Amino acid sequence: MAVVVTSEPLDAAAVLARAHAHDGAVGAVALFVGTMRDVNDGSAVAAMTLEHYPGMTEQALADIAAEATQRWPVLRVEIAHRVGPLAPTDVIVAVAVAAAHRGEAFAACEFVMDYLKTRAPFWKKERTPDGERWVDARASDDEAAARW
Amino acid sequence: MAVVVTSEPLDAAAVLARAHAHDGAVGAVALFVGTMRDVNDGSAVAAMTLEHYPGMTEQALADIAAEATQRWPVLRVEIAHRVGPLAPTDVIVAVAVAAAHRGEAFAACEFVMDYLKTRAPFWKKERTPDGERWVDARASDDEAAARW
Amino acid sequence: MDTTQDLQPAATAVRLVYLARLRDAFGTGEETAVLPPSVRTAGDVVRWLAARGEPWSGELAAGRAVRVAVDHALAAADTPLAGAREIALLPPVTGG
């Protein structure tokens, strides 16, 4: 189980490989990759900065991974999150969950994403033709997290 | 949208990359990777052969991908499935779905796997210390597919 | 010549394909057969083959999970065979 917060480009394939870990007990790996879109709420987005709360961020992600491990029989949870300046198509987040079977891998991966989206201290600031703007939280994210 | 059936080792990262396609409209990619375990139903499994029904296989996978594209607003569905002899930890299947948002990427990816597990003509034959055996279908797979 | 034959569609040969466990059980992966006119649906094919006796009767007994693909598409028991060129018998699939 590992958590990475970095301002370097993220390699989703490396996150996937760490979760699978060449482990013969693993039958399923669910990977989610969040990437930067070039449009949001109807505006073109040229660039983005991801701010976070150093010190709390790593702990929040580790807590979410630990919670997933408690709720489902998973073998490994890997979370990597980018911070700092990003360009469209860049990877923002990669979450990989390895398990014996696919049901728990999918569920735990989706759970981690839903919790991360509502509990991990990251904030997106977009640069659009009209200037910079903080991204608003989505009600649908709260609803998604409330499912679990 | 692409379907690959191959006896060569699968590269899940390449499947992921094809789904994302460096496309600024993509905000989410869900990837599932099924890998060979070294144990099943309590027996050590040293090797496996994946048989399929050439001619039908590609069509069945393409139909499943098309169905996912109809049901959810997804941008790309990529399916790659291994056939022939496999060793533990080898990738059996990789399914990647790209979408604007994560909910539909997760749902469509899980749907493709559930349908693939019950409708695509693949059969696993395992080599165990007691000899070769065809793997039995799981009732849980039928239940998973019936959800959609 | 029996004139009632003229009322039936011309009998054409179909390819029958047996996969995985069924191929092992039947000792062959495929054969060519001319189906009798009474065999009109995917379900009819299974019952017709089961009537051959063992090992067909055991593997294809009512209640055994066998699926039929007609020209590479999964069929239901009542799917008509009209014009089919290849009919495959599939044990429950276990890929992925």
Add this chain to the structure above:
Amino acid sequence: MDTTQDLQPAATAVRLVYLARLRDAFGTGEETAVLPPSVRTAGDVVRWLAARGEPWSGELAAGRAVRVAVDHALAAADTPLAGAREIALLPPVTGG
């Protein structure tokens, strides 16, 4: 010296941290403050800061979505501050 002061715990300074939109609005990312004894919970901190007037009152008005982290852990409104060293005010998060 006022003897009633002796009944209160010794006032200690805490670090107050403001993130993202709140940092921009307050014009500062952090400050050190000595909280009055009446400020005992995470919710109390928000109300105490809101009482400073604008821009605090607007950003921290009742009903605005602001979360509090006490020593790096998300807190509920009634989470006690006892012994807290760093209290952060977070707008709704938007990562991932």
